[in-house]
Amino acid sequence: MADFYLRSPDQNHMVTAYNQEQAYRMFMDGDGLGLAHIFDGCSDIRHDEHGDHLLLYAPNGEKKIYYKGGGKVNSVGAITGMSLGSVTFLEFNLLHKDFINECFRRTFAAEWRYHLGEQNPPAPNHPNLELLERFEKSGRFLFRHWTPDDNPILSDDRKRELKEELSNSDYLFKRDWLGERVMPEGIIYSMFDQDTHMVKTVEGRVIETFFTADGGQGDATTCAFWCVAYNKGKYGLYRLANYYHSGTETGTTKAMSVYASEIKIFVEWCFDKWRNYPRPQYYFVDPACKSLREELHLVGIMTDKADNNSRDKVNSNGMKIEVGIERVQNVLSKQSLFLLDHGDKYDHYNLIKEIGMYVRNDNGLPIDKYNHALDELRYGVNYFTRTYLV
CATH class of the missing domain: 3.30.420.280 (Nucleotidyltransferase; domain 5)
Known part of the structure; x- marks a missing residue:
């Protein structure tokens, strides 16, 4: 996304998580690997009438990358009227449906319209998954399934330990090792199959x-x-x-x-x-x-x-x-x-x-x-x- 922001002809972009603090912590800071560190020396954290954002001094003009929370029912009010080039959704399954739909509308006029979403494996037929159907049916949707094998931080020994640990629970093994959509724990009718x-x-x-x-x-x-x-x-x-x-x-x-x-x-x-x-x-x-x-x-x-x-x-x-x-x-x-x-x-x-x-x-x-x-x-x-x- 850092590369995308540098190249995009659109000025305004957004990163969203369940709340604003998560959006900043996960994508702006990112344990020292986020946008604020990638663009250190050529960006500043600023605030304007649309909210907090990272102001990026890109070669083709200034870019504003807003970070906002989208998990509450009234979250949509924070973006109504904004015009965005792209939206990055963090933990897509935790965001409110109205907010997600409004994000899609806010990018209608973008020159390079783009959405990037990441999510934990949600329950089967999670309501938010329905929102992706418009992109799937129009052939503009790419899904990549990540597993622990895709994480370069995990050594082979650690992956063997994790697999053995998660194998003790059918639910955890399917969710955290295979990355499958399974019924969450604590569900009332968990015996349904x-x-x-x-x-x-x-x-x-x-x-x-x-x-x-x-x-x-x-x-x-x-x-x-x-x-x-x-x-x-x-x-x-x-x-x-x-x-x-x-x-x-x-x-x-x-x-x-x-x-x-x-x-x-x-x-x-x-x-x-x-x-x-x-x-x-x-x-x-x-x-x-x-x-x-x-x-x-x-x-x-x-x-x-x-x-x-x-x-x-x-x-x-x-x-x-x-x-x-x-x-x-x-x-x-x-x-x-x-x-x-x-x-x-x-x-x-x-x-x-x-x-x-x-x-x-x-x-x-x-x-x-x-x-x-x-x-x-x-x-x-x-x-x-x-x-x-x-």
Whole structure:
């Protein structure tokens, strides 16, 4: 990047990390190897109306390399209105999506438009990975996978020590030695495995089908179609398809009447695809989502109250939903819950993404985030457990 800054015809550039201190420490100072040291004698740390920056006295004109934090929800305000030639993203997976998107927009007018990003291996389907699709699909994306073998500081003896140390943990070995995207530690549904729980066919005789739904306008509205099958003396729960829309993620908020109409289209699609399956007796909807239930009634879908664990006993940590969480963990561990990979548009992408992000806080409580499809999953598992496993 130092070479790029010297050659670029654009004046303004930016380096960003989770906060400004990290951006300075990791790229400007860099333990004595950062930009401030590379350009020692021909640069100064300055401040102007756009913020702190390294002022570089390059042969083709002065360059300003700003360093800013991009991890907070309000970070985007610090760069709105700026015009940039390039952006360097440090720990891309920790930055806020709105900030990243604004960075891409800030470089639209650049003569040499360029983005460099580095990241730790994030969880599969991490939301920030979606932001790179525009470059992948247009053929303007280059990915390089680094491993310990690429680090010249590590001797062969040290690499052997590290490999032996990391091999004691499957998670650490995949993440830190192989550099793979794996489910993070502390994740609530860590027992989920795509190779095990994603299947191509429903095994056994289908006994019944049903729907579950949860709704919100800012939060996601989601509806899933399920079936219960009996195979070789064992009941299995299959999530066949899913409708999902998030106003927050897409920036488009829909009325509950629109959600109801789109869910009806989804329901009819399910009937057509699995026309040989029994028709559902139940349309379980979160009882707290009264407006969605009312709108579904208006389009001819009569709903039932989902078991959202509100009647269960309070867990030791004060959370009733822990009963439902334990049930989901149980059916995953016993390999009684499956997602059907049918290849059509109503897939399980959003559920898998949420599974990879749903964790506990430092006090051991589930964080109320990335759990909209997971709430609806819990309703399905609650019904399955009470009906077939108890």
